[in-house]
Amino acid sequence: MEEVIKIEGGHRLHGTVRISGSKNSTVALIPACVLGNAPVTIYGVPNISDVRSLTVLLRELNVEVKQIDEETLYIDPTNMENIPMVSNAVSKLRASYYFMGALLGKYGHAQIKMPGGCYLGPRPIDLHLKGFEALGATITYEHGCYILHADELVGSRIFLDISSVGATINIMMAAVYAKGRTVIENAAREPEIIDIATLLNKMGAKIHGMGTSTLVIDGMQELKGCSHEIIPDRIEAATYIIMAAAMADDMVIENIIPQHIEAILMKLEEIGIQMKVGPDFVEIFGSDKELR
Structure with missing residues (x-):
């Protein structure tokens, strides 16, 4: 039997997620x-x-x-x-x-x-x-x-x-x-x-x-x-951050090293995503703007 992931779309995200080790x-x-x-x-x-x-x-x-x-x-x-x-x-x-x-x-x-x-x-x-x-x-x-x-x-x-x-x-x-x-x-x-x-x-x-x-x-x-x-997983961190930018009202991604995902954060800022970057976390604030 194959494993299946089912996703029901249309729900806004909120809360906190902690990134695991790389x-x-x-x-x-x-x-x-x-x-x-x-x-x-x-x-x-x-x-x-x-x-x-x-x-x-x-x-x-x-x-x-x-x-x-x-x-x-x-x-x-x-x-x-x-x-x-x-x-x-x-x-x-x-x-x-x-x-x-x-x-x-x-x-x-x-x-x-x-x-x-x-x-x-x-x-x-x-x-x-x-x-x-x-x-x-x-x-x-x-x-x-x-x-x-x-x-x-x-x-x-x-x-x-x-x-x-x-x-x-x-x-x-x-x-x-x-x-x-x-x-x-x-x-x-x-x-x-x-x-x-x-x-x-x-x-x-x-x-x-x-x-x-x-x-x-x-x-x-x-x-x-x-x-x-072990350092935090930058790929996992970037995945959650992009997910939050697309669909979150207010979401905190913990246990990150911001320097490791600097390029992602800069690009999100360029397209108008509101965020707060701390020493080991990023908080993404919701936006009503449609991403293009």
């Missing part, structure tokens, strides 16, 4: 947690199926995972084992490719089934692999699995042909344990990159240049645990 950050933060040798606690974890799939993968690696409450995840990689990641759970989740960078960085070896996930058009991982090779890894593809190996990862200057979020994060995770300095040119600048780098820096990494097109990573010998709160 989905795109979460699917990279969770694999990044295994880079340390002590527990990491993540707050603001969204209730999505990808988190449950990542939890399955962590437990296959003998990582302890506890759901403290609805939005808090405790991850302890103390007894982690670097086993081949070949289960069906890998095929269900495209973001499982972040374990490539994490395991290669921490152990110098990773074996992982071709990542799966929903089909959103061509999304090759060649930039990820080229970055790993630039750090000194050899990569083979056998029986549907990528096998990545490096006796020693060495920092390098890497230029990304496309400013890819996934490749930037994956290379950054491998580079935190590389010997010397790694510079990623044409790096992605999205808020999620800053969020992952912030977590890694809390764990003891040395990453500079977040939010710019040049990331500098100085390799470390060991990372520790920490606590970290």
Whole structure:
């Protein structure tokens, strides 16, 4: 039986909605947690199926995972084992490719089934692999699995042909344990990159240049645990804000970072939407004007 969403239109909206943690950050933060040798606690974890799939993968690696409450995840990689990641759970989740960078960085070896996930058009991982090779890894593809190996990862200057979020994060995770300095040119600048780098820096990494097109990573010998709160989901926030602009009498969208959705807010102001922007919320006021 197919799931169906039925919407009855024509009703004005009002009230308050709280934005959950960034989905795109979460699917990279969770694999990044295994880079340390002590527990990491993540707050603001969204209730999505990808988190449950990542939890399955962590437990296959003998990582302890506890759901403290609805939005808090405790991850302890103390007894982690670097086993081949070949289960069906890998095929269900495209973001499982972040374990490539994490395991290669921490152990110098990773074996992982071709990542799966929903089909959103061509999304090759060649930039990820080229970055790993630039750090000194050899990569083979056998029986549907990528096998990545490096006796020693060495920092390098890497230029990304496309400013890819996934490749930037994956290379950054491998580079935190590389010997010397790694510079990623044409790096992605999205808020999620800053969020992952912030977590890694809390764990003891040395990453500079977040939010710019040049990331500098100085390799470390060991990372520790920490606590970290995920940034709010800017896509979810923008969706509710546009919905409120179209159909709300008075609606408050909480737990946002206004700078992350600045372009949306500016465009809404241009078309006459009345709003109040606070440090972590936006209130949209109703309008009788017809939007065109």
